[in-house]
Amino acid sequence: MWIYEKKLEYPVRVSSTNPALAKNIITQYGGPDGELAASLRYLTQRYSMPIPQAKAILTDIGTEELAHMEIVAALVYNLIKDASIEQIKRAGLDGYYADHDRALYFVNAVGNPWTATYIQSKGDPIADLYEDMAAEQKARATYEYLIQLSDDPDVTDALRFLREREVVHFQRFGEALNLVQDYMDSKKFF
Amino acid sequence: MDGQRLNLLKKIMALEFTALELNLYLDTHPNDQRALAEFNEVSQALLLAKKDYEAYYGPLLNYGFSPSHNAWRWVEEPWPWEISF
Ligand SMILES: [Fe+2]
Numbered sequence: 001m002w003i004y005e006k007k008l009e010y011p012v013r014v015s016s017t018n019p020a021l022a023k024n025i026i027t028q029y030g031g032p033d034g035e036l037a038a039s040l041r042y043l044t045q046r047y048s049m050p051i052p053q054a055k056a057i058l059t060d061i062g063t064e065e066l067a068h069m070e071i072v073a074a075l076v077y078n079l080i081k082d083a084s085i086e087q088i089k090r091a092g093l094d095g096y097y098a099d100h101d102r103a104l105y106f107v108n109a110v111g112n113p114w115t116a117t118y119i120q121s122k123g124d125p126i127a128d129l130y131e132d133m134a135a136e137q138k139a140r141a142t143y144e145y146l147i148q149l150s151d152d153p154d155v156t157d158a159l160r161f162l163r164e165r166e167v168v169h170f171q172r173f174g175e176a177l178n179l180v181q182d183y184m185d186s187k188k189f190f
Numbered sequence: 191m192d193g194q195r196l197n198l199l200k201k202i203m204a205l206e207f208t209a210l211e212l213n214l215y216l217d218t219h220p221n222d223q224r225a226l227a228e229f230n231e232v233s234q235a236l237l238l239a240k241k242d243y244e245a246y247y248g249p250l251l252n253y254g255f256s257p258s259h260n261a262w263r264w265v266e267e268p269w270p271w272e273i274s275f
Binding site: 003004005006007008009010011012013053056057060061064070073074077078168169172175176179 | 199200202203206207210211213214215217218219220249250251252253255264269270271273274275
C-alpha cells in the first residue's frame with residue numbers, strides 16, 4: 001500500500017523557461033540511471049531479500065526514489081510549460097514535442113523510452129545489493145554531469161540535493177550488504 | 191501561495207526530511223537507541239506541524255490519513271509541482 005502526500009520532498013524552483021536544460025534533466029525521469037529505474041529496481045528486489053533490515057531499506061529507498069521522480073518531473077514541467085514553439089525548436093526538443101507536446105514522458109536525454117532492461121532482479125541478495133550500490137554511484141555521476149550542464153542556479157540547487165541523496169543511499173545499501181553477508185556466513189549458506 | 195502557508199509547508203518538509211533520514215539510518219541500525227529517541231521526537235513535531243497546516247490549508251494525505259471537515263479539499267490546487275517556492 002502507498003499513501004500520497006501532497007508535497008514535494010524538496011522545494012523546486014526554476015529561474016526561467018529553459019527547454020534545453022529540460023531535455024537533459026529528463027534523463028533522470030526515464031533514463032538508465034534515473035529515478036523511475038531506481039524506484040522500480042528496489043521495490044521489486046525487496047521480495048527476495050533474506051533479512052528484515054534489507055526488506056525495510058529497499059522499501060524505504062524505493063519509496064524515496066518515487067519522491068525524487070516527482071522532483072525531476074516538477075523541474076522538467078516548470079522548465080518547459082511556458083516554452084514557445086520557437087524556444088522548443090531552438091532547444092532541439094521539437095522531436096519530443098511531436099510525440100508528447102509539453103507532457104511528461106519517460107525518456108533519456110536523447111529521447112529513448114524507458115525500458116525494463118535498465119534494471120535487474122537476480123534473486124541473489126548479494127548480487128542485487130551490489131547492483132543497487134552501483135546504481136547509486138551512476139545516479140550520482142549523472143547528477144554531477146547535469147550540474148555541469150545547468151545554467152540555472154535554482155535548478156542546480158535541486159540537482160545538488162538529489163546528488164547528495166544518492167551518496168546516502170549508497171551508504172545505506174553498503175550497510176545492508178554487510179548485514180546480509182553476516183547473515184549468510186552465520187547460515188553457512190553454501 | 192501566501193508566505194505564511196509556504197513557511198509552514200517548508201517547516202513540514204524540513205521535519206519530514208529529518209524523519210526520513212533517521213528512518214533510513216534505523217533500517218540498518220535498528221538497535222541505535224539515540225537515533226530512535228531522535229526519530230520519535232521529530233515524528234511528534236512533524237505530527238503537530240501537519241495538524242496545524244491541515245487545519246488551515248486542507249489535507250496533506252489521501253485515503254483517510256487526513257481529515258477533510260466541511261468540504262472535500264483534497265482536490266484543491268496547487269498540486270506540489272505547481273507551487274513556486
Ligand atoms: Fe537513490
